[in-house]
Amino acid sequence: MVETALDRLLVGEVVAGLPVRDFRWHKGRRHYSGWYFASTVGRLVAYESRLELARILLADFDRDVVELAAQPFQLTGPDGEIIRRHIPDLLLVHADGLVTVVDVKAPSRMKDSKVLAQFEWTRQVCSRQGWAYEVWSGTEAGLLENVRFLAGYRRSHLLRAELAPEVLASARQQSTIGGIEAALAGRFPAEVVRPVVLHLVWSGALLADLDEPLGAATKVWVAA
Numbered sequence: 001m002v003e004t005a006l007d008r009l010l011v012g013e014v015v016a017g018l019p020v021r022d023f024r025w026h027k028g029r030r031h032y033s034g035w036y037f038a039s040t041v042g043r044l045v046a047y048e049s050r051l052e053l054a055r056i057l058l059a060d061f062d063r064d065v066v067e068l069a070a071q072p073f074q075l076t077g078p079d080g081e082i083i084r085r086h087i088p089d090l091l092l093v094h095a096d097g098l099v100t101v102v103d104v105k106a107p108s109r110m111k112d113s114k115v116l117a118q119f120e121w122t123r124q125v126c127s128r129q130g131w132a133y134e135v136w137s138g139t140e141a142g143l144l145e146n147v148r149f150l151a152g153y154r155r156s157h158l159l160r161a162e163l164a165p166e167v168l169a170s171a172r173q174q175s176t177i178g179g180i181e182a183a184l185a186g187r188f189p190a191e192v193v194r195p196v197v198l199h200l201v202w203s204g205a206l207l208a209d210l211d212e213p214l215g216a217a218t219k220v221w222v223a224a
Helices: 011-016 050-061 113-129 141-153 161-171 177-184 190-203
Strands: 034-038 043-047 065-070 075-079 082-086 090-094 099-104 132-136 206-208 220-222
Touching: 011 065, 011 090, 034 050, 043 050, 043 065, 050 065, 050 090, 050 099, 050 141, 075 113, 082 113, 099 113, 113 132, 141 190, 161 177, 161 190, 161 206, 161 220, 177 190, 190 206
Parallel strands: 099 132
Antiparallel strands: 034 043, 065 090, 075 082, 090 099, 206 220
16 A cells, blocks of 8 residues: 555546455355446446445446546544544546545445544545545435446447447437337347447437336437
């Protein structure tokens, strides 16, 4: 681990590095740890719980996020008369250069005074650095399930990516996933077209209403 002052921290080196905390797996562990392949950065990103994985999924889906790292660094510093040490869960870099530090915490912990004090200290530290700070404890279940489903189509090399121009051209005339499939049915079967449609929704080339379960009736339109 490298120690440095926060105002000398190079964000690019942080996102290219490894998590500062070791991950351990053992029988009976209450949290599910693992690695997720993030298409945004083209590499594995570690997570320590399913809730943390959910936030990573949303970050990977967000076209405004261009870099992300898990357990990026340990913050150490004074908070009144005590010295705090805290490892945030995620660091996100946005297209405009904004940095967001994220702490993921289960809703059941959100009223714990010690947890809230740690959050407030971290928020102040981030603010002095010009960074945004986010405490995340979940989102609307339907949206998350749709994003989780779309993540299965994030790898373009696993589908007929060369069909993307055909799908986008059809999407300018059709308003639903089923309509696109029907318009292309004479040349390509639906089981080939739909993965491309879903990949384009994941990548942001197509936009969709994600408040309802994805299906043939889902409305889609070409991103501006």
